[in-house]
Amino acid sequence: MGKICILTKKKANNGFSVSHSHARTKKRQDVNLQSKKVWSYTQKAWTKMKISTKxxxxxxxxxL
Structure with a gap:
């Protein structure tokens, strides 16, 4: 399973690291994912999810 938030469908973003001389190198900005137990009202049980901090x-x- 990739680094994607289950609820918001957020995923990694491509960007540039800019140095002091303004040289640009590509970098990847990953989502801040955390493991969290969330109560599911439909299943009436705790489910462990990888969701973003947002x-x-x-x-x-x-x-909820």
């Missing part, structure tokens, strides 16, 4: 903040905000 999704964790949204879950706390909505209190």
């Amino acid at each position: 999704a964790i903040k949204t879950l706390h905000k909505l209190k």
